[in-house]
Amino acid sequence: MPETPKKSYYITTPIYYPSGNPHIGHCYTTVACDTIARLRRMQGFDVMFLTGTDEHGQKIEQKAAEAGVTPKEYVDEIVETFKSLWARMNIRYDRYIRTTDDYHIKTVQKIFRELYDRGYIYKGEYKGKYCTPCESFWTQSQLDENGCCPECHRPVAEAKEEAYFMKMSPFADRIEKLLTETDYLQPKTRVVELVNNFIKPGLEDLCVSRTSFTWGIPVDFDEGHVIYVWMDALSNYISALGYENDTYSDYDTFWPADLHMVAKDIMRFHAITWPAILMALDLPLPKHLAVHGWITFNGQKMSKSLGNVVDPFLLADRYGADAIRYHILREMALGADSSFSNEIMINRINSDLANGLGNLISRTVAMADKYFGSTLPSERESGALDSELAEMATGLKGKLEELLDKTQLNQILIEIFQVVSRANKYIDETTPWILGKDETKKARLATVLYHLLETIRIISIPLSTFMPETMPKVWEQIGAGEAETQYDTIGTFGVLPQNVTVHKGKILFPRIDVEKEIDELNQLILQSHPKEEPKEPEFTPQPLEPEIDIEQFGTVDLRVAKVVECEKVKKSKKLLRLQLDDGMGGRQVVSGIAPWYQPEDLIGKKIILVANLKPAKLCGVESCGMICASDMPNGDVKVIFPDDALPVGAKIR
Ligand code: MSP
Numbered sequence: 001m002p003e004t005p006k007k008s009y010y011i012t013t014p015i016y017y018p019s020g021n022p023h024i025g026h027c028y029t030t031v032a033c034d035t036i037a038r039l040r041r042m043q044g045f046d047v048m049f050l051t052g053t054d055e056h057g058q059k060i061e062q063k064a065a066e067a068g069v070t071p072k073e074y075v076d077e078i079v080e081t082f083k084s085l086w087a088r089m090n091i092r093y094d095r096y097i098r099t100t101d102d103y104h105i106k107t108v109q110k111i112f113r114e115l116y117d118r119g120y121i122y123k124g125e126y127k128g129k130y131c132t133p134c135e136s137f138w139t140q141s142q143l144d145e146n147g148c149c150p151e152c153h154r155p156v157a158e159a160k161e162e163a164y165f166m167k168m169s170p171f172a173d174r175i176e177k178l179l180t181e182t183d184y185l186q187p188k189t190r191v192v193e194l195v196n197n198f199i200k201p202g203l204e205d206l207c208v209s210r211t212s213f214t215w216g217i218p219v220d221f222d223e224g225h226v227i228y229v230w231m232d233a234l235s236n237y238i239s240a241l242g243y244e245n246d247t248y249s250d251y252d253t254f255w256p257a258d259l260h261m262v263a264k265d266i267m268r269f270h271a272i273t274w275p276a277i278l279m280a281l282d283l284p285l286p287k288h289l290a291v292h293g294w295i296t297f298n299g300q301k302m303s304k305s306l307g308n309v310v311d312p313f314l315l316a317d318r319y320g321a322d323a324i325r326y327h328i329l330r331e332m333a334l335g336a337d338s339s340f341s342n343e344i345m346i347n348r349i350n351s352d353l354a355n356g357l358g359n360l361i362s363r364t365v366a367m368a369d370k371y372f373g374s375t376l377p378s379e380r381e382s383g384a385l386d387s388e389l390a391e392m393a394t395g396l397k398g399k400l401e402e403l404l405d406k407t408q409l410n411q412i413l414i415e416i417f418q419v420v421s422r423a424n425k426y427i428d429e430t431t432p433w434i435l436g437k438d439e440t441k442k443a444r445l446a447t448v449l450y451h452l453l454e455t456i457r458i459i460s461i462p463l464s465t466f467m468p469e470t471m472p473k474v475w476e477q478i479g480a481g482e483a484e485t486q487y488d489t490i491g492t493f494g495v496l497p498q499n500v501t502v503h504k505g506k507i508l509f510p511r512i513d514v515e516k517e518i519d520e521l522n523q524l525i526l527q528s529h530p531k532e533e534p535k536e537p538e539f540t541p542q543p544l545e546p547e548i549d550i551e552q553f554g555t556v557d558l559r560v561a562k563v564v565e566c567e568k569v570k571k572s573k574k575l576l577r578l579q580l581d582d583g584m585g586g587r588q589v590v591s592g593i594a595p596w597y598q599p600e601d602l603i604g605k606k607i608i609l610v611a612n613l614k615p616a617k618l619c620g621v622e623s624c625g626m627i628c629a630s631d632m633p634n635g636d637v638k639v640i641f642p643d644d645a646l647p648v649g650a651k652i653r
Contacts, residue, residue, distance in 0.1 A: 011260075013030050184285070454496055
């Protein structure tokens with residue numbers, strides 16, 4: 001009989017910016033996709049799981065320049081760290097794409113040209129706001145209340161340059177329908193913000209080339225232009241399959257993708273830009289886009305500049321990759337943020353893994369070992385609670401499949417751990433340690449232990465996709481072989497042989513001493529990730545004035561004076577009027593420092609006065625002298641405040 005071909009399943013993570021080392025926030029999507037890929041493989045799908053790195057753009061160019069290396073040298077090193085993290089986290093991807101790979105570069109150039117030839121890309125001039133860290137263009141109306149980037153809230157810069165644009169309006173209706181009338185976007189609650197913020201106000205044409213930096217894929221028919229990083233990055237999902245290149249030939253098998261998974265900050269690009277590009281190319285659209293929230297720390301998205309990153313290598317070394325995988329997947333409900341704390345993580349490891357699951361396994365195996373010398377007898381005697389436990393365990397399969405289709409991994413774990421709790425309660429209710437003392441109750445005891453082993457077997461199968469390192473150890477302990485750990489056996493109770501043999505093993509999840517551990521961990525985290533101090537901007541001093549002699553300097557009379565009154569000069573945005581005590585009867589000075597100082601910042605402060613400067617009128621207000629100040633590299637002005645011990649009127653020499 002010819003084998004029926006396997007159904008394909010294509011799942012992708014975003015491709016990561018190698019602009020700094022990865023943190024636990026980066027792990028979420030990759031661990032989630034890895035778990036889904038493992039579940040789908042187990043279900044019999046032919047899976048393609050793609051991840052990779054998005055290596056072009058101005059931010060990388062700048063970081064490399066700061067580090068004194070070429071952009072490629074810079075990314076090469078960080079890409080290795082990403083790959084070693086994925087290995088540490090037991091991520092089993094099928095393909096890794098780097099946007100600096102030759103085949104990808106050629107594919108993106110072909111896509112760009114194709115869109116140009118089809119009339120969807122045209123040349124124009126870009127004027128607008130650009131956020132360098134996010135590599136995103138924004139319109140005025142999209143900026144936040146402070147006129148900053150709506151994603152990262154950092155200042156945006158005016159940008160004006162010759163650029164190519166992609167027409168977006170031809171796709172607006174289809175995109176709106178995709179979002180509102182299909183189950184493309186998960187969770188559906190996010191549709192409203194997309195439609196209201198981007199589609200209803202009218203989809204603006206997308207600027208798809210830049211000329212102000214070079215670290216990007218060149219437009220091959222117009223020198224000086226590099227292709228917009230998002231067009232480059234999004235295309236990875238098809239170039240990695242071999243679309244318009246000969247490096248791979250998996251496009252026909254795997255496109256359209258079954259699931260793109262991303263965090264909320266890049267939803268817009270996957271919900272609007274990517275479908276528009278595909279529509280313009282006349283290609284099928286991906287089936288689902290799952291959008292999750294952020295792992296936050298102290299209420300903010302983890303970020304190196306905030307000094308709140310949590311190092312996944314450090315956590316995996318202390319607790320094992322499985323515990324970390326479990327924790328992040330259990331904590332994050334699709335659509336919501338999840339706040340990371342060492343305390344929550346350790347408590348969860350203790351309660352769910354050490355006390356719940358670990359205890360269930362070690363008690364069951366220890367009792368089978370103690371009362372039956374590790375091999376259960378075949379005699380059985382059923383009891384009241386047996387079928388309830390068995391039904392709950394076998395009922396998992398249907399629930400799991402439904403939740404998996406909705407990408408609700410944390411709910412799958414909740415369901416599984418309800419079975420764990422039920423099984424632990426079953427132990428308390430059936431009291432096997434009492435049955436064990438009575439020779440006439442051995443058949444009943446064997447039934448109880450068999451029910452427990454079967455329950456453990458059933459839950460361990462889906463759990464092996466969340467915790468791939470530990471579950472094979474569980475199988476060893478409960479005596480389950482390959483045939484008894486196949487996906488389809490989740491729905492059947494009684495798969496282990498009646499006289500199964502268990503093997504007592506090591507404790508799978510040791511209990512952690514919470515207080516001691518948190519102290520140690522906080523120390524370690526601080527040591528390994530000191531907050532990044534903002535770098536002093538580069539400053540080039542102005543050229544020196546021509547030399548003067550000491551007599552000439554002596555003609556400038558600099559005095560210490562104290563500000564006694566201060567107010568803004570009416571009708572002027574720049575000027576402050578200061579009334580000074582100069583130790584010589586007082587005087588009024590006008591100074592152009594209003595943009596940087598409020599009057600109350602200065603009242604009572606001592607300053608340095610150029611006391612013999614000819615009086616002048618500024619905005620009609622007389623100024624007798626000048627206050628010493630200096631310029632910051634960013635254009636701000638700082639007043640020079642002398643030592644407060646100096647008396648007013650003291651001469652500076
Ligand atoms: N290069 C783009 C993606 C291009 S996909 C065609 C990018 N890279 S990124 O490295 O900045 O982020 C990759 C993913 O990690 C994004 O989904 C981002 O939201 C996610 N996360 C980064 N920090 C995160 C948390 N703290 N929590 C959860 N996800 C986080 O964006």
